Amino acid sequence: MKRKVLIIDDLELVKSVLKRICEKLGLEAITAGSAEEGIALYQTASPQIVTMDITLPDMNGIEAVKKIKSLDPSARIIMITGADDRDKLAESLKAGACDYIVKPFDSERVVRSFLNQMKNKL
Numbered sequence: 001m002k003r004k005v006l007i008i009d010d011l012e013l014v015k016s017v018l019k020r021i022c023e024k025l026g027l028e029a030i031t032a033g034s035a036e037e038g039i040a041l042y043q044t045a046s047p048q049i050v051t052m053d054i055t056l057p058d059m060n061g062i063e064a065v066k067k068i069k070s071l072d073p074s075a076r077i078i079m080i081t082g083a084d085d086r087d088k089l090a091e092s093l094k095a096g097a098c099d100y101i102v103k104p105f106d107s108e109r110v111v112r113s114f115l116n117q118m119k120n121k122l
Ligand SMILES: [Mg+2]
Pocket: 009, 010, 011, 053, 054, 055, 056
C-alpha cells in the first residue's frame, strides 16, 4: 500500500507543487482546502504525514493541528506556511507539529522533512 500525505492548504498552486513532490517520492497525495475538510480526511484516509497551512478559510491551522493531535497523538504534521514568525513556530510545535517550513519553500527542504517523518513513523 502506498504511503499517503494529506496536504491541507487553500492555495491550488501550493497544493499542486506539494503533490508533485509526493509523486516524485512515490507517495500518494490527498488534498483538502480547509481545516474541516482536512480533519475529516485525516480520519477516513489515515495518512502517514500531514502538511498544514496556517491561514485557512475556516480555522487557524494551529487549531487544526490540535484537533488532529487530539484524534491521533501519533499524527506527524508539518507546518508549511507563509508566516515566518517565531511565535507561530513556537505555538505550532507546542500544538504538536513536528516541523515548520516557510513559503516560498525549497523543494529539497520538503523532501528532507517527508523522509524524516517517514523514518520516525516506521
Ligand atoms: Mg492559506
